[in-house]
Amino acid sequence: MSDMQSEKRAAAGPDRTQAVLQVRDLCIALPAGADRGDAVSHISFDVAPGEVVCLLGESGSGKSVVANAVMGLMPKELKVRQGSMHLLGESLLDASAARVNQLRGTSMAMVFQEPMTALNPVMSCGDQIDELLVRHTAHDRAARRSMILRIFERVALPEPDRIYASYPHQLSGGQRQRIVIAIALILKPALLICDEPTTALDVTTQAEILKLIRELQTENGTAVLFITHDFGVVAEIADKVVVLQLGSMIEAGDKVQVLRHPREAYTRMLLAAVPELKRSARGPVAQAYPLLEAHNICKTYSSGSWPKKRREVHAARDISLSLRPGETIGIVGESGSGKSTAARCIARLIEPSSGDIFSDGRSVAKASGRALSPFRRSVQVVFQDPYRSLNPRQTVGESIIEGALNFGMSRSDAWKRAEELMHLVRMKPEALKRYPNEFSGGQRQRISIARALACEPKVLIADEAVSALDVSVQAQILTLLDEIQRRLSIGILFITHDLRVASQICDHVIVMQRGLIVEQGAVDDVFFAPREEYTRKLLAAAPGRDFMFAREQPAG
Structure with missing residues (x-):
């Protein structure tokens, strides 16, 4: 043809x-x-x-x-x-x-x-769609702009004129995905x-x-x-x-x-392996002195300068929590709810605007330099994307021992510890000599967990650590975190947007909206007897919530 x-x-x-x-x-x-x-x-x-x-x-x-x-x-x-x-x-x-x-x-x-990698960061969203229309249509600029604004309205983007002039980094994840959908559908393929x-x-x-x-x-x-x-x-x-x-x-x-x-x-x-919203099977957490406490943490971002009016965004407001040994606290909410901001403030990855943080009873909110070093060792973070958090030019062994070396451990001891951790995360020590690109997503996340544990932390902060993994690998990582917690009695702060996952791993859950805690309590109370309309909205939005999947285990 x-x-x-x-x-x-x-x-x-x-x-x-x-x-x-x-x-x-x-x-x-x-x-x-x-x-x-x-x-x-x-x-x-x-x-x-x-x-x-x-x-x-x-x-x-x-x-x-x-x-x-x-x-x-x-x-x-x-x-x-x-x-x-x-x-x-x-x-x-x-x-x-x-x-x-x-x-x-x-x-x-x-x-x-x-969408952040699919969109051009140096072009406005409107211009990116206009580029497609210039290539495939004969419309003039006014007609093309009209088409773009109509598709923005159709994909439920707010303020189409503002979105047209905005760059990808100025939009939320959901808005960026709507832009990508608009690009895909504007010519009705x-x-x-x-x-x-x-x-x-x-x-x-x-x-x-x-x-x-x-x-x-x-x-x-x-x-x-x-x-x-x-x-x-x-x-x-x-x-x-x-x-x-x-x-x-x-x-x-x-x-x-x-x-x-x-x-x-x-x-x-x-x-x-499909996670389901279910009542907690975890036993009660032993009463003990908190490993980590946050008191009234706030984070405010300011933007704009004269002559424009200065704008303040309260990303997190009055966040308080107390994490004990062997306990997992989940933080859930929509994109922009402030859950990752709160966690990063508590981990001192970003500076809180106000509030206090206590580690083993000592305030670390204002600590810096060497005074912050013990806290850095005791609180480690596992990020959402292990490929971006591992150095592609380092073997995974070098990545795992790097933190331990920085805290004064000898190279031989650090390497021995790395080999022990590979067994702990159910991988072979021979893998330490390979590079991140040689592993699957689930294997890279296991390596990231091993790297976090190399510093012998008391608290692990998992920020959307399983959201990009398929269900079978996700189930393995959740089981692994539970086993590690039982063995080492670490506290886990678990940030997720998947309420089904939170119900399986958490003892206590905090629900956030627009920077505020709207509800918190035991998993069974929050997920099965929610007090707030926002929590009920989150539960109702879970995809496939009422679908009856086959749950029998495979034979053999």
């Missing part, structure tokens, strides 16, 4: 009698020396107009490889060795690079997982690919984004290929499900069939 014929066919709109996307017997080879021959092997599925097909599987299952292959975004090291992909009947593998580039935006579009678009979003923003994708998809008859590891999201949005494991298709079918009556042991294993 010539490019001109293809363009005429695309202009006529999607043929409702055929699948928008057809993938047949797709095999994509990995480079020589990889841990397996194919990234994906013999994958086949269709996505029909107005249908949502979810690709499910653990990290490394090949979900994103399939999406990138369809979009023509595969790295050069990967090669399609067999199979076919057709978009509206047109072969994507036979299309020229220029033709595939032409199809992106007009016939197919993609929403990426992390026949196929929308969503690659983990809600993974790092809080439950209410996630619910809004899922509702938005469903509405726009229903209005335009768009076919949606949705990639996720969150089974709650699958229950909320999918029509059909395709389960992948290590590049192979394990099973496929209707959502209800796969999620409630899975045929394969691998699918049952994934479903058994």
Whole structure:
């Protein structure tokens, strides 16, 4: 088919009698020396107009490889060795690079997982969408601006004119994701690919984004290929499900069939790992002197200068908590609620505007330099993205021993401690000589936990430490944290937007909104008898909350 014929066919709109996307017997080879021959092997599925097909599987299952292959975004090291992909009947593998580039935006579009890396930080949001319209339409600037403002309104962005002129860093995570969705949908493509678009979003923003994708998809008859590891999201949005494991298709079918009556042991294993909101099975915390206390912590940011009016943002206000040995306190809330700000103030990673922090009974809120050193050792942080928090130029062994060396431990003792910690996080000591890029996301998070424990801390602050991990790895990390806590009696401050996860690991939970604590108490009290409307709103927004997943353990 010539490019001109293809363009005429695309202009006529999607043929409702055929699948928008057809993938047949797709095999994509990995480079020589990889841990397996194919990234994906013999994958086949269709996505029909107005249908949502979810690709499910653990990290490394090949979900994103399939999406990138369809979009023509595969790295050069990967090669399609067999199979076919057709978009509206047109072969994507036979299309020229220029033709595939032409199809992106007009016939197919993609929403990426992390909008901050998908957006250009030095261009305003309006200009980024305008760039797409200049390439693919003949509209004048006024018409293009009008289209952009309309799509901003459609994706429920506040103050479209302000958003048009704003840069990505000036928006919240949910707003940035809406910008990416606006870019993907403004030309009403026949196929929308969503690659983990809600993974790092809080439950209410996630619910809004899922509702938005469903509405726009229903209005335009768009076919949606949705990639996720969150089974709650699958229950909320999918029509059909395709389960992948290590590049192979394990099973496929209707959502209800796969999620409630899975045929394969691998699918049952994934479903058994899905976190559910449940009453705490943790025993009472022993009464002991607090390891860490925060009294009325406040953090205020100021912006603007003369002649404009100075603006103050109260990111955290009057935050108080007391953490004892062996206790886990969860902080939950939407993006912008102040939970990470409060935790970073308590860890002295940022300076609180007011309030006091006590470690082992000593005030450290104003301490600096050497006076702060014991506190730095006793309170360690595990961040959300282990790849960004590990130095890519250092072996993981060097990263793990770095903190211990800084606190005066000899290199031989620090290395011996690192080897012990690798056993503790259930990895082999030989891995210490490898680099971060050689590990999976779950393995990197285990390494980050080992690095935090190398300084022998009394308190571990986990800031969204499992939100980007698939359900099976997430379950392993939560079990690991529980085992480490039982063995070492450390206190854990656990920041998360996933209330299901919080119910499994926490003894006490704090709910934050707009910098304030709106409710706090034991997990059973807050999650199963909430007093505040905001807490009830968070609980109601959890995706797939009422869906009855198959929970039986796999045989054997």
